[in-house]
Amino acid sequence: MTYQFHALTPAQKKELSDIALKITSPGKGILAADESVGSMAKRLNQIGVENTEENRRIYRQILLTADDRIKSFIGGVIFFHETLYQSTDDGTPFVNVIKDQDIVVGIKVDKGVVPLAGTNGETTTQGLDGLSERCAQYKKDGADFAKWRCVLKISDTTPSSLAIAENANVLARYASICQQNGIVPIVEPEILPDGDHDLKRCQYITEKVLGAVYKALSDHHIYLEGTLLKPNMVTAGHACPTKYSPEEVAISTVTALRRTVPPAVPGVTFLSGGQSEEEATIHLNAINKCPLPKPWALTFSFGRALQASALNAWHGEQDNLQAAQDEFMKRAEVNSLASLGQYETSGESDGAASQSLYVENHAY
Ligand code: 13P
Secondary structure, three states, X not given: OOOOOOOOOHHHHHHHHHHHHHHOOOOOEEEEEOOOHHHHHHHHHHOOOOOOHHHHHHHHHHHHOOOOOHHHHEEEEEEOHHHHOOEOOOOOEHHHHHHOOOOEEXXXXXXXXEEOOOOOOOEEEOOOOOHHHHHHHHHHOOOOEEEEEEEEOOOXXXXXXXXXXXXXXXXXXXXXXXXXXXXEEEEEEEEXXXXXXXXXXXXXXXXXXXXXXXXXXXXXXXXXXXXXXOOOOOOOOOOOOOOXXXXXXXXXXXXXXXXXXXXXXOEEEEOOOOOOHHHHHHHHHHXXXXXXXXXXXXXXXXXXXXXXXXXXXXXXXXXXXXXXXXXXHHHHHHHHHHHOOOXXXXXOOOHHHHOOOOOOOOOO
């Protein structure tokens, strides 16, 4: 017989739900600036900048100090451990820079993917050991939400039922530990865009994965009002020969969410998953304009699709700081509009923003 034991007090629940609502309040999304040192190496190498701690600090400072309008577009910033403890040139901790603008501080707490032996290259995500202690410390140091990324792959033989079950369970365990420490968990079961599958197959797999995730969250007594979901948009595989319209992507995405994500979840914050900046914005806008009922905020938690133009504009040069900040603010603003279904595309392709950001078997 199922019996409900006490998990969270009413005050703990209120705190978690207030945080989740604040991050996803209308017109706001999340800046995912939690690239690990290894991922930053790839980003910085592309623009000929050495991957040193100081260069990573300078780059993050560009984003976090862009301009005052950031607080209307960004509700939360996800940091990597190193970044959480860095400061601006004048010694102000990044955490304070963000909090002073009434933006919520987040922290990546997973420790990356590891192989699931006996599968066709599938993975689970590690980082549960010591997670409660780390969450307690991060909470003291200013973080109010966390991210944990699981990865699933579409092929003829994947995702396997083992990968679906294991990743759903580890996300639920992580979510439980976060909530016990006053931290809102962003639950991220990312289905990679690698492959030549069509839109319908991505929708089908997304429904199976999200269905399993919400069953596991229920089993683990997760307070859904104090969580956010970070899924992939439903798109065809990168190598699929058929091209689909933004409206088709939107219908498939919203249908998959409606079939699996309870209305108690306050917000869905999509990852960009290697789409070009412009494509990700156009898809987010179409998702918000989709005529089906949508009981959650539908917004962005983009890494590459918020930062690619800014990185290119910067190129490691002091003289380009303003240009890089302008590019970042431009993406933040258009994604804010898209999260309200109010983005009007000019129809012209703006070179850099339309470039694919796809990386095979992407790691974070
Ligand atoms: P992308 O938007 O670059 O896919 O990354 C978002 C993210 O945080 C993945 O975990």
